[in-house]
Amino acid sequence: MSAYEPVDGIDISWCPGCGNFPIRKSIISMLVSLGSDAQPRVVFITGIGQAAKMPHFLHVNFFNGLHGRALAVAAAVKMANPSLVVIAEGGDGDMYGEGGNHYIHTIRRNIDITHIVHNNMIYGLTKGQASPTSQSGMITRVQPHGVISRPFNPLAVALSLGATFVARTFSGDMPLTESVLKEAVNHRGYALVDVLHPCVSFNKINTSSWFKEHTYSLTGHDTSDRNGAWRLAMEEERLALGIYYREEGVPVFSDHLACYQSDRTPLFERRPDEEKLKALIRSFV
């Protein structure tokens, strides 16, 4: 058992057969690849939902906050201490619904975090209402006449906002998920990994076999072609799996922050500068 798995017997509260289990395994494998030395620096920031419970089932630092708000917290954690490995994780409702505004603006910041979204196209924890990625026409308890809105397209939006790492995987394809997650966590900059997965309890349309039939793995795709990536993201018949787009070497948020220009020490190790403060006060005399 790896350092990233809880030692005490943890009762994982997901439904048997849920796609969250293989995602968890893939995440552990990603974490193991960071080495156990990294452990004290690895921080999960999550919202609320089935997906967002993930860090409770790992052996990691975590801040399990509010539904929809993980990205705001994650961004600040990274700003306050750029040496942390920050992973924001949650469901499609969490991240693209309640958290939609943070989604679009966190991408704009190009903050160096890994963003894992469990996309089961449904609200799981609240028992089966439409999520932003639910397909039009889907019948749910709140949409008994079918979902009206068009599904949210997280990848196309991320590409539109200049994201430098945009990927999609499927929980059932663990080797792909693992490898994409590892690339994402090593990417310097905001990295989106949208992980499709079945919700066996509530999503009776997008089942495991539906995903198998409606996805394909990217091969020979030029990951430096943003427009090509966008066209892929806009495909509706079948969803491509893999890395859609990546761009290395773009400065990240903390590269621009004045307080880190000459000194990379995290904020918690610093004290206010007494002399400067006194001088500032004196400037009001």
Next chain:
Amino acid sequence: MSAYEPVDGIDISWCPGCGNFPIRKSIISMLVSLGSDAQPRVVFITGIGQAAKMPHFLHVNFFNGLHGRALAVAAAVKMANPSLVVIAEGGDGDMYGEGGNHYIHTIRRNIDITHIVHNNMIYGLTKGQASPTSQSGMITRVQPHGVISRPFNPLAVALSLGATFVARTFSGDMPLTESVLKEAVNHRGYALVDVLHPCVSFNKINTSSWFKEHTYSLTGHDTSDRNGAWRLAMEEERLALGIYYREEGVPVFSDHLACYQSDRTPLFERRPDEEKLKALIRSFV
């Protein structure tokens, strides 16, 4: 003076020389094109900001609500009474910043409203902080070391989410603005018109002449080509003006609503059905 202009002397509180004045004229011309018969059915829903004060300077129905929330109100107004002509209007901070989540989800609804965003790339009313569309590096009172985030790309996002009418104009080009607004208000479905305009008081970079130098009018562009439109929207050097994309005939939100399937009467003219209610209550016995 048209029916859409206030009869009493209104003190327009914008700064002299502001781009909001020509936008107002273009809007009046758009309204006039609807005919004065339409007036009681025309409703402006706005947020807070300089742009959002617009309906106070017109002779129209309005709901001038909260900063960032106009789209949510507008969507509901249209749902409650599809026979109204609903125009949501506000600034770039209002609509893309505080209101970002409503922006992305209102587009998904394809609700039949016209969305006019005054994009001056700055927060005007609060005296000059960065807006989501401010250019990177811009110095402001809150960003004394320059804006870090990449600018928000409203058009590319709208296109990514399947918007059926996406346009951009410039306040200084009134003929274009008028014609685009008229097309937008006649479009059946969600229509975005992002109107670039100078803020003479706070945006010293994106001035009127900057806009003239950095924009060009679209000619010969195929407005049915979503991908082409997206590529245009992603251009950074110069901003194209005109209609980027349009698609007619896509069902709008209210087409799907059960309560309007056999009866288009607005909700305010309907009464709960007593017999059905009694039957429903009896079903619990």
Next chain:
Amino acid sequence: MNRPYDFSRNEDISIIISGAAGQGIKTAESLITAIIKRHGLYCFSCREYMSRVRGGLNSTQVRVSADPVAAWRDGIDILIPLTPDLSRLDHRISDTTLIIGDPSLFTEGRTGIAFSFDEAAGGDGRLYNTAASGLILALLHIDFSLLSESLNERFANKSEKIRERNLTAARAGYEQGGALLRDGTVTIALEPSPAPRSRMIVSGTEAVGLGALAGGCSFISSYPMSPGTGVFEFLSRQADAFPLVSEQAEDEIAALNMALGAWYAGARGMVSTSGGGFALMGEALSLAGVTETPAVIHIAQRPGPATGMATRTEQGDLNLALHAGHGDVARVIFAPGNPDQAFRLTARAFSLADEYQIPVIILTDQYLVDARHTIPPWEDPLAGYASHIVETGDGYQRYRYTESGISPRGIPGFGRGLVRVDSHEHDENGRISEDWRTREKMVQKRMKRLEQLAASAIMPSSHGNPEAATVVVSWGSTLGTALEALGKSGAEQIHYLHFSQVYPLNPALRPLLQRADRLVVAENNHTGQFADLLAVTFGRRADERLLQVNGFPFSVEYLTSRFTRYRRPV
């Protein structure tokens, strides 16, 4: 033969079915309560469950009686554990509790009757609940035909095979139950009567939903949040039969802003949420205040702060409901005590909101929304319905000064006038104003209606002895439990007041409180929020606060033991 379990002198039987999420406890609850009622007995049921979709340990209580029963009991007479796990129930099991299930549970002095759900269900885990239902109904002397009919109805759309398997499991349970009665192991003697048969079984959720329809609700926008989601789901299902738009908002902020937009356009909008969702609606509530736009807000409370306990109960959001929003906002807060009040007050919420142009909040909680009561059906549900929208003429002024502070409310598209609604301080025309005299007048105008609202506020219902030295006060979902405890502790020494309207409070209340030698306030929160409200309104501080914050409602046992102490003079 097993030890005899004699429940023949019980006024009611408290049956608990427990098991993991996904084992269909809720289905069993709705199945058997409907049948018990058809048989001619009253029942009350309520669930307590974990925030997960599968696994864990949940339970439902079904109290059955020949008389109306409407409260949560800690005590368990018959416990039916579908999984052999009593960890979350241990403190409620006593030596009179009959456990029917896996014999491995009969330890630590616990006794019971061995029963294999697996066997009865033919090895099919999905049928344990049906077998349990058969067992319970047999013990209650209910004819099997009632059960088989119900099952056939429920599974009408399913395959023959599914129907059959359910019937078989039900019969297996039923037969074992019957055997226990016949051999005298268990004795139960509840006399059925015709009265319950013409009653409804209704949950708090359904009552709020039906009340909304009776109030003319034509618009609901919400964001799912337990335990408020049920009302949203209920109304969404009615969107074809009634003129009703239901829309899942992208977040709670949008939800309330949408509801305001709907009212502005002449519809009657509502939102349903819980405390955490409502915490995001404060600014929009404030908007309703300044724009004088009506709104109906259902808050089904759960324990906070933040995510807290998503599926548990508490009355901890009263202060938030009272003070949410910045600036002064007139509002009304109802807190129904049971499904009947929930129906009436929700309907009334729409009338009041419309008439006074204010937000009206309905404060329930998980306990109330999930509990199911046996109550008479509502006759003439639209009796209170009226609309106050006016047709506008030229020169219409949305905020015209009037005696009452309430200006006639027009809507766009109905009449020749323009309807200008504004979130800034504004003049009578709805134009932004920075004139300080206008400001003062407008604040007065908006707040003046509170006087009228207070003067006509619903008085608390009064029980026990109106002369008693001890006055016990409670509000909202605590009603049934407090009433039962009152009966059990001897009502002579207590004057009990139940508040179903918690704000504003009627000034006529003052003498009622003032005359108390001992004022006790019982509520499901940590600080005594309603006790505080009484103190600030009437200057009378509670002498004692009965508080509880463990995620459960008050039990009849707890309140009875407390009330019993008030037999002693103050």
Next chain:
Amino acid sequence: MNRPYDFSRNEDISIIISGAAGQGIKTAESLITAIIKRHGLYCFSCREYMSRVRGGLNSTQVRVSADPVAAWRDGIDILIPLTPDLSRLDHRISDTTLIIGDPSLFTEGRTGIAFSFDEAAGGDGRLYNTAASGLILALLHIDFSLLSESLNERFANKSEKIRERNLTAARAGYEQGGALLRDGTVTIALEPSPAPRSRMIVSGTEAVGLGALAGGCSFISSYPMSPGTGVFEFLSRQADAFPLVSEQAEDEIAALNMALGAWYAGARGMVSTSGGGFALMGEALSLAGVTETPAVIHIAQRPGPATGMATRTEQGDLNLALHAGHGDVARVIFAPGNPDQAFRLTARAFSLADEYQIPVIILTDQYLVDARHTIPPWEDPLAGYASHIVETGDGYQRYRYTESGISPRGIPGFGRGLVRVDSHEHDENGRISEDWRTREKMVQKRMKRLEQLAASAIMPSSHGNPEAATVVVSWGSTLGTALEALGKSGAEQIHYLHFSQVYPLNPALRPLLQRADRLVVAENNHTGQFADLLAVTFGRRADERLLQVNGFPFSVEYLTSRFTRYRRPV
């Protein structure tokens, strides 16, 4: 010759400069107050302005005195209207007001001295303010060299031409002012002294910002909202000199969630907003509560509801600050009375937040943040600084039960332990818990610290006669005005208490309030929110509430006239 205006017996001169937004009134204010202080007089200044960038009618008050002065006066001694429009000032002009400006204003019994700003400014509208500054400083007998030095400093980076034109306009104004003194039209006799020269001139905004730095603030995330934006701008400007991250959030919800993230990672985060922005932060405040994460929240109040009056003042958000968030959240609320308190309390807010792991709210208002006071500089600003973060070891438990309820706070990346922070009800390890006993213990744990916080709460400052039958209470920005009114109305009959900490309240207060024969609470809101808090906390209801909601602060005149009535026995 004009009518003689003799101000020689005035203790202070109240000068008002009025004009349209964009005419540089604020610049004139900061220019002349700095010079007046350098000259050796005290001053107090404050603006009132419309919510627009250009046009409209704004004004700034500069009170000048040989003694410290710290309050808003309605009365105007000298009025300098840069535009001939007095519409918004008419009620403040009396027959002793000297108007210097366009003679068209000398109607309706008003008199004054004709002065053409346009002429003095050489026809350049941007220089009216400089000309007015020259005029005012001349009337105050201040040497022109102080003005020319200041102008040269201010325009050091501008072209020679700009500097010259400013100096010319200043001189033109100065000479006319001097002439009025020389020919005896105006008499002013304020004696300068050295004391003011070593003082600072600081606004509430600057004081909060400096206090934040003294409290070790290393992170600010906010969304612009008047009048809270100033602090955000102030701290953003310090982000290179101090270890400080400043980020404009996409909305207020993000702002507070970011601040919590920053504290979680070991920084000291703050947000600055107004009531409407704070109304969106309730859920995040609740998150701070359940996760025991510190936070510092500055709310600069303005009149609500909703957009209300964006640039005006009110004390209407106390109730919201007290009750925001769902569930029980321990918090502290400071309400500084002036910039000096604003500095000290903001610094203290960071220490308290860190030590007690709670959100601390600083409640100011437009009046306080915009007002500029002449006060001694703060020595030893970091004296109160301490950090309570611990290095974690293996098996670290974020929520370990302790006597005080406060667990040692670790942060990720400092020590070998893991820091698990959770928004659900949780156990000592930060794991989700649905155990009801854990729930009860955790609620106790989180709320217990309120006792300690109350016991150590800052007592109100006490003024006037501690034996007086009338006790007058006020809080926050009303301090200076109340003190001046107290002095003017005769302090013998009043015991005045000013609260700079409004929550929790120190239990030691009870006798102070109880002994009052007449308890008067003065506050800038509609209902008397602090009076309510006193009633609910101590059971002592105010006998009289002095309230005002017109967008202006209390004036010295108003409070003086009210206080004067308390000379009569109760």
